[in-house]
Amino acid sequence: DGGITQSPKYLFRKEGQNVTLSCEQNLNHDAMYWYRQDPGQGLRLIYYSQIVNDFQKGDIAEGYSVSREKKESFPLTVTSAQKNPTAFYLCASSRGYARKWAEQFFGPGTRLTVL
Amino acid sequence: EDQVTQSPEALRLQEGESSSLNCSYTVSGLRGLFWYRQDPGKGPEFLFTLYSAGEEKEKERLKATLTKKESFLHITAPKPEDSATYLCAVQKPGNQGGKLIFGQGTELSVKP
Numbered sequence: 001d002g003g004i005t006q007s008p009k010y011l012f013r014k015e016g017q018n019v020t021l022s023c024e025q026n027l028n029h030d031a032m033y034w035y036r037q038d039p040g041q042g043l044r045l046i047y048y049s050q051i052v053n054d055f056q057k058g059d060i061a062e063g064y065s066v067s068r069e070k071k072e073s074f075p076l077t078v079t080s081a082q083k084n085p086t087a088f089y090l091c092a093s094s095r096g097y098a099r100k101w102a103e104q105f106f107g108p109g110t111r112l113t114v115l
Numbered sequence: 116e117d118q119v120t121q122s123p124e125a126l127r128l129q130e131g132e133s134s135s136l137n138c139s140y141t142v143s144g145l146r147g148l149f150w151y152r153q154d155p156g157k158g159p160e161f162l163f164t165l166y167s168a169g170e171e172k173e174k175e176r177l178k179a180t181l182t183k184k185e186s187f188l189h190i191t192a193p194k195p196e197d198s199a200t201y202l203c204a205v206q207k208p209g210n211q212g213g214k215l216i217f218g219q220g221t222e223l224s225v226k227p
Contacts, residue, residue, distance in 0.1 A: 045214060
């Protein structure tokens with residue numbers, strides 16, 4: 001089955017620690033995205049990548065970092081510089097960003113809690 | 116400023132009671148409008164894409180329509196399993212990497 005996987009499902013972090021969230025897709029999509037979802041707020045874009053070895057900051061990139069070394073993988077690191085990291089993190093992918101290719105498909109999410 | 120607003124924030128229906136959810140947007144040069152369904156604790160599930168005013172898409176009890184300023188998600192004779200949060204998103208114009216602007220969502224609850 002084609003799809004997007006995220007791991008872990010739940011993650012607990014102590015203050016001052018960096019943690020990495022995994023996102024893998026086998027849809028052969030070029031573009032990948034990371035969003036953050038907080039209660040009562042819409043999805044906010046953290047980082048996105050249109051192609052391997054290239055990525056751009058989204059609206060709330062501070063305190064986060066990404067890499068895109070393989071087409072299938074787009075890991076997100078939440079660094080200690082992120083002041084309020086407790087949230088539900090969603091990874092998505094799309095065939096591309098051209099008008100008819102922009103439909104994004106989402107993974108199941110990772111819930112991060114800072115202890 | 117590009118913006119997407121959904122209303123109402125929450126909607127409670129009785130099973131079989133048809134209604135509509137609204138998504139209004141202020142994006143010039145709309146490239147696409149997307150509807151998603153999200154169950155609690157899960158990732159959004161893609162429902163529809165609409166590209167131009169007058170376009171309609173249907174799936175089971177759901178029908179999405181698009182005008183130049185807004186989109187409606189019509190739910191006909193809903194069932195309890197239709198309970199979820201429905202998200203609307205629009206694609207930013209120009210070469211912005213397929214970025215989507217999401218609304219806050221409408222939380223739908225259908226009681227038997």
